Amino acid sequence: MLEEKNDNLHEADGFTTENESNTIVDQINSTNAEDGETSSINENNDIPLLDYDELSLEALNEQLDLLLKNEKVTAIREHVEAIKRSFLQKYHDVIDEKRTLFLEENPDAFASDFQYDLPAKNQFDSLYSHYRDQRNSHFKSIQDQLKKNLAERNQIIEELKDLVENTDNYNAALKDINQLRERWRNAGSIPKDNYNHVWNNFHFHLERFYDQLHMDREARDLDFKNNLEQKQKLIERASLLIHEKDIRKAFRELQTLHRVWKEEIGPVAKEYREEIWHNFSNITKELHNKREMLQNEIRQREEQNLEQKKELIAAIEQIATKSFHSHNDWQNGIKEIEELRTKFFNTGRVPAEQSEETWTAFKNATRNFNVLKNNFYKDIKKEQQDNLAKKQALVEQAKALNESSDFETVTPLMKKIQEEWKHIGHVPRKFSDSLWKEFKQTCNAYFDRLHAERSKEIEAEMENFHKKKEYLESLKDFQLTGDHKTDLDGIKAHIENWKSLGVVPQTRRHIEGKFNKILDALFDKLSLSKKEAELVKFNNKIEHLIENNDNRRLQNETIFVQRKIEEIRSEIFQLENNVQFISNAKADNPLVKEINKNIDRHKDELNLWKEKLDQLKNIHKNDE
Structure with a gap:
């Protein structure tokens, strides 16, 4: 740092101009001034x-x-x-x-x-x-x-100025000057805005004193020599800093050396001033260049980090534009966002002037995603609340039916409730387990009772099966007497006895077919009209369905009989039309006779099916 007005840095090593070097020194001066103010802070x-x-x-x-x-x-x-x-x-x-x-x-x-x-x-x-x-x-x-401290330094300047202007014996005043310099060194930091102005004032009056100290050349030269030795030591220390690996640390120490050079060491002889300043400034320039290179490298890394963070922010923004329609979609999106956030935080620093802008963009991108996510889950939550109300209503319905013993009526209703439960979506997580547990226990309690009841029924039905099996064996000894009424009454008695034995298990229903085959054989031997035999067998079939509460097959049987009646009517209508198309045909015409005979047979068959339908209708009337 300059200690005289003409201690300027001249061109050095062929590539640093005086203005460029002064700029570097000015930067160090400015930094020292600021550090001086904030060193205690x-x-x-x-x-x-x-x-x-x-x-x-x-x-x-x-x-x-x-x-x-x-x-x-x-x-x-x-x-x-x-x-x-x-x-x-x-x-x-x-x-x-x-x-x-x-x-x-x-x-x-x-x-x-x-x-x-x-x-x-x-x-x-x-x-x-x-x-x-x-x-x-x-x-x-x-x-x-x-x-x-500023007031103290201004006071020292005033005292120095007074000493220079009002002293005749400068040799005697040298001791006072040294005391003022010592006070100056110990005066402490001052506001950075006053730093250069105050130092220049002090230095100006100090120069005036030394310029007038020619009367005691020996004392002046001794002081110059001492100052030269101290500044050479600073140069030696500065030269060692060039090899310091930690450039930041080296430059901080260089700033300290500049402050000592300027603040604590006085002038040197004029013949050495330019040389030692030239040496010191060259080292300053070299360290400055190394620092600039380091800062450029850091800047490049920060620029790379900035680009990476911009890419990560763009990726987050891209995800926020996607359409997510399910919980799984959103969970995958959240996972992607978390991975990008982790990468963002693991990426190094960006240039200071871009830091706030980058952070704001990142927060906005993640916030936009979170807003959409929150809106989705808010809608989901409303839907889940609706689902909760529906499932709670089903639980209440199941509880109301749970104790009923009308299994035939209640069982289909319970199954319907279970089916409805399956088609209702998710409920809020905090209710899910407890609500499902309550519903499951209610349904299980009912069906456990149902299964217990059916187990009893199956036992009874198996007993019925064994009885019917024994009864089939007894039918082998049944013989027709030849008397129509006696034999018909006997067959009907067997039918009633068979019915009285009760229902058999579903897996043993084949025994009913065996009994019907025996009946068919007996009816075939019986001298009944075809119509009468057919009606008796049909009536037996229908009563068997009624006993087994097989409403579905009864309904199907009714539909079948109605279709059969329509088919026969259609055939009769077609045959009658055919007769009309035979022109000039006499009644004894073989073709006409055959058609009429066919018509009569269809009418008899129609009457049979109508009687079957009447039997079915009577059953439905009785049910009503």
Whole structure:
């Protein structure tokens, strides 16, 4: 740093101009001025910077508390801000999750209705407020101290000016000058806006003193020699910094060397001034270039990180534009978003001027996705509430039917309730298990009773089966007497006896077919008209269906008889039309006789089927 007005940096090594070098020095001067003002505000104690993004909310609070208790408030600013950034990010994630859950469970609520108190957030606010109060208090005391230091330095300048202007014996005043310089070195930092102006004033009057010190050349030369030795030591130390691997650390120390050069060491003899400044500024230039290269590399990495983060944000925005129609779709989308968020946070820093904009874009992208997700689950929740009401109604219906002993009526209703349950969608998670358990227990209780009752019925039916099996064996000894009425009454008695034996199990119904075959054989031997035999057999068949409560087969039988009647009527109509088309045919015409005979046979058959239909109708009337 310059100690005389003409201590300017000239062209060095053939590639650094005086203006360029002065710019570098000006930058260091500006940094030193700012560091001087803030050195007491932001101390650097090399406290390890943890990966705060990996810590929980509670762990972040613990780290903040430890810093406040064990470290100076001036040394923890970077750590506190990193903790704050990580904490708020995690806190907002928790709040978004809780808000989503709240809207799922309260489909009629609005987002503004959501309230959630997180103890960790209250603790953080308290700790951060304590830190801010301490820092503000310290900052105020520092500002007061800077103003006092400025007043002290101005006082030293005034005393130096008075000494230069009102002293005849400069050799005697040299001791006073050294005391003023010592006071100057110990005066402390001043506001950065006053730094250069105050130093230039002090240096100007100090130069005037040394310019007038020619009366005691020996004392002046001794002081010059001492200053030269100190500045050469600074140059030696600066030259070692070129090989320092940590460029940031080297440049910080170079700034300190410049401050010592300017603040604490006086002028040197004129013949050495340009040379030593040239050497010192060349080292400064070289370190500056290395620092610039490092900063360019960092800048390139930050630019690459910026592009990566932009791509990740674009990917999140793209996912937010997709149409998700199911819970699984949304869960897959949430998983993709989480993976992208993790990549975003694992990507390094971006240029400082782009940091806020990038973070805002990221938050907006994730927020847009979350809004759509919340709306979907809010609609789902409303649907689930409707489903809950429907299933609760089915539970009540099942309970109302549960104790009934009218199994024939209730069983179809219970099966219908179970089928309806299957087609109703999901209900809110907190009700799902308990509601299903209640419904299942109710249905199981009914069907357990039903199965127990049917087990009893099956036992009775099996007993009936064995009885009917024995009865079939006894029929083998039955013989017709030849008397029509006696034989018909006997067959009818066997039919009634068979009916009185009751119903057999479904798997043993084949025994009914065996009995009917025996009846058919007996009717064939009996001298009954075909019509009479057919009606007796039909009546036996119908009564058997009635005994078994086989309403479905009775209905099918009715439909079959009605169709048969329509078919016969149609055939009769066709035959009668055929007779009309035979012109000039006499009644004794063989063809006409055959057709008429066929018509009469169909009419007899029609009457038989009509009587069968009458029997079925009488059954339905009795049921009514």
